Amino acid sequence: MSILNLQASYFAIDNPLRLLDRWFNRFRHQKSVVINQRNVEVRWTDRAEKKLQLGSRPLIVELQLYFSCVVKKRVVFHQQAAFNSTVVNDGLEIAFRPVASAACDPREFAASFPAGKNLAQGTAARMVPRIVEIDYRRGKWEGHFHY
Numbered sequence: 001m002s003i004l005n006l007q008a009s010y011f012a013i014d015n016p017l018r019l020l021d022r023w024f025n026r027f028r029h030q031k032s033v034v035i036n037q038r039n040v041e042v043r044w045t046d047r048a049e050k051k052l053q054l055g056s057r058p059l060i061v062e063l064q065l066y067f068s069c070v071v072k073k074r075v076v077f078h079q080q081a082a083f084n085s086t087v088v089n090d091g092l093e094i095a096f097r098p099v100a101s102a103a104c105d106p107r108e109f110a111a112s113f114p115a116g117k118n119l120a121q122g123t124a125a126r127m128v129p130r131i132v133e134i135d136y137r138r139g140k141w142e143g144h145f146h147y
Contacts (some may be wrong), residue, residue, distance in 0.1 A: 001039050013040070017093050021137075025045045025046065025047060025135070025137075027043035027044060027045055027133050027134075027135075028045065028046055028049075029043065029044045029045070029046070029048075029049050030042060030044075030058075030142070031088050031089060033086050033087075033088055033094065034086070035086055035096050035128050036061045036128050038126075038128040038130075039130075040062065040094070040096075040128060040129060040130065040131070040132060041116075041130065041131050041132070042088050042092070042094060042132045042134070043131065043132065043133050043134070044092070044133070044134040044135065044137070045134070047124045047135060047136045047137065048134050048135050048136040048141075049100075050136075051136040051141075052089075052091035052092055053091060055091055055094065056135060057079055057080065057140070058076040058087070058090065058091050058092055058093045059077060059078075059079070059091060059093070060077070060079070060080065060081045060085050060093045060094070060095060061075060061076075061077055061078075061092065061093070061094045061134060061141075061143055062074075062075070062076040062078060062081065062083075062094075062095050062097055063075060063094060063095065063096045063097070063100070063129060063132060063143075063145050064098075064099055065097070065098040065127055066101065066107065067098065067100045067101060068100075068101035068104055069104040073145060075132075075142075075143030075144060075145065077141040077143070081095065083095055083097060088131070092134075094132060096128050096129070098127065099133055103110065120139070127147075128146035129146060129147055130146060130147055131145065131146045132144070132145045132146075133145070133146075
């Protein structure tokens with residue numbers, strides 16, 4: 001008889017307390033914006049809302065679809081940026097950027113995510129996420145996006 005090992009599976013929860021945190025700190029704030037003619041629902045927690053209200057500049061959330069040896073979704077937070085972004089509210093802006101790697105070196109990829117070129121045109125630019133989730137937890141910003 002085999003036993004299903006959920007702790008080593010895709011559905012495993014790394015820490016059961018994380019479930020409680022998700023329950024008590026839901027993504028209560030939301031707004032829909034348009035990026036590349038597609039609707040994107042931006043959601044954030046009360047913790048993130050409090051931190052955003054304290055900031056003097058808007059937080060810029062870069063949603064990066066990074067093409068290298070593998071495709072990786074990255075969320076990078078900036079106080080200022082040299083690329084266009086979409087305003088969500090007074091304290092929050094988001095930008096979607098598909099980027100191709102300069103080289104396919106696993107060590108360099110893991111260390112610094114070297115950007116080769118911006119894929120602002122073509123198929124990659126149309127791969128805009130549908131949902132963005134932002135939280136401020138344990139003194140740092142966290143973000144995820146989903147298709």
